[in-house]
Amino acid sequence: MEVRVAHVRKEFDRFTALRDVSLDIRSGELIALLGPSGSGKTTLLRLIAGLERPTKGAIFFGDEDASLKTVQERNVGFVFQHYALFRHMTVAENIGFGLKVRRHNRPPDAEIRRRASELLDLVQLTGLEKRYPAQLSGGQRQRVALARALAIEPRVLLLDEPFGALDAQVRRELRRWLREIHDKTGHTTVFVTHDQEEALELADRVVVMSQGRIEQVGTADDVYDTPNSPFVFSFIGESSMLPVKVEKGEVWIADRAIGIAAPDTPDGEAVLYFRPHDIELLEGSGGCIAGTVAASRRVAGTRHVELEVGGDRQRVELEIPTSHPASEKTRIAFRPKKWKLFPAAG
Amino acid sequence: MAEAKPATVRQPRFRSAVTETRPARYMLMAIAFLFLGIFLVLPLVVVFIEAFQKGTGAFVDALIDPDAMAAIRLTLLVAAISVPANLVFGITAAWAIAKFEFKGKAFLITLIDLPFSVSPVISGLVYVLLFGAGSLLGPWLKAHGVEILFAVPGIVLATVFVTFPFVARELIPLMQEQGTGDEEAAISLGASGWQTFWFVTLPNIKWGLLYGVLLCNARAMGEFGAVSVVSGHIRGLTNTMPLHVEILYNEYNAVGAFAVASLLAGLALVTLVLKTLLEIRYGAEIAATRGH
């Protein structure tokens, strides 16, 4: 099922949680909504489910306008951040709930039970039918919640921070497992996360959100290699930035050209973004960025140094090999191998 | 060194920083028990002693007296109307308060608490003012053949008023704590509003609800002040058990008064036992409901 979000705006009282959001979700894809807390991910997911109404705009399931349908009619599988399992029902009753409350073509009880244990097999919880949610671990509860959502054969599967409350080890396992389930069942799936590793590893495409807006939509490679905004550059992966000036197609720090050509950037103030590990260290003093080491930390396989650059001692972080003899006050000259220039804010 | 040797050194006694010394603890407990004994247990025992003072026969006679029977029937009737009414009202109000955002919510909560803060006599007087002979409504209703004051409807109204916080008060914190997550899950799975209430909301609140109903019932049967104002004390017609006890007592019929009183005391004890059982078994679930 294709889902199209068209110019959706969502206001809560005075507060605008989403501003003019548009997104095309392809049939059968696994797509991640990634952004910092409060960026509107959950709100967008709830709008798709029909748990909230858009203030403006519309949401289409295929060609039909879903805004005209109730939550029940939309037939979406929603997995809540805190599972929301029915605590007084067994695992099997939880999974069968969506079938039991059907008014049209409700399957007979035996069939519901059979489906429930089938789904339990799928989520690898075979034999736990009679347990109550309180008797399960967090990871197991999340699996039950997913099985319950899958039981209604949803047109779209929506997951809100599905692994948010679990510890790192279980998270990684469930991540791989969710990918497998998705490949097996082929549901169009949207999941919310604030963990970029999770989004980049798991999703076909990533939607990066910030302050109620979509910043960029693309594959893991797209958003990491060609971020289209300062936000995406600094949110995804490690990044360093330096205020610079563009003049005559060249990039300058104070009165030194740093050997980076910027033929397409208009003259004026700008910010240079690059990955702290994606640099080359240089000897000499022309056509490079030079500074003195202000702080140095050993982090696992590399050394992180903070460099003070230029007259106003702008600090910038670099990753250099541990073999480099950098210590405080050492002078280091470098040039990013890849970079991006964004016009200065304001 | 596989086995631990018996301890030969005396361990220094551990003293928790927040615990009182032993004598102080016993003192406090003794005072608490003494107080409860004098002010609660003793009177309760006296009720039963007085009731059986002239033997079991007199006790039974006092209860099967037609006026006493009428009072018991009326009390049961009033409870049978006001408890379900407040059950429905309590669930509705708690639902509205806990699951929706709207203006005037704080005001509604205050309003629900009103019967707790107003003297029951005043609650009764309000109905006298509303439906009495000098009011606007009273004469009009009377002309249409509806008796409110000094009749069963008035007693029911006063009782409903006095007991309406019990169920709502139990449920509001419970439902607020549970939030709307389960309900959203249910509707996303296709359940209708009614199915969601029946299969999800009600089971989630059932112990708190039972607890509230229990307290509501105890108060509905035992209410004196408000009912006394609106009842008119007509023997065999508008006397509830508490009112009947008072009348008998004023007539120096101690055995009769205490026999009926012992029924009310028995009700209180049963309520207490059920309440304790509920707390023991479902303590965690009703812990959130400690509001008053």
Ligand SMILES: Nc1ncnc2c1ncn2[C@@H]1O[C@H](COP(=O)(O)OP(=O)(O)O)[C@@H](O)[C@H]1O
């Ligand atoms: N029901 C609501 N009422 C008022 N504000 C809300 C409501 N739901 C969300 N918000 C606000 O909208 C913003 C986005 O919230 P949300 O979508 O939950 O963010 P995320 O899931 O990305 O952390 C937040 O600032 C939040 O406070």
Ligand SMILES: [Mg+2]
């Ligand atoms: Mg969220």
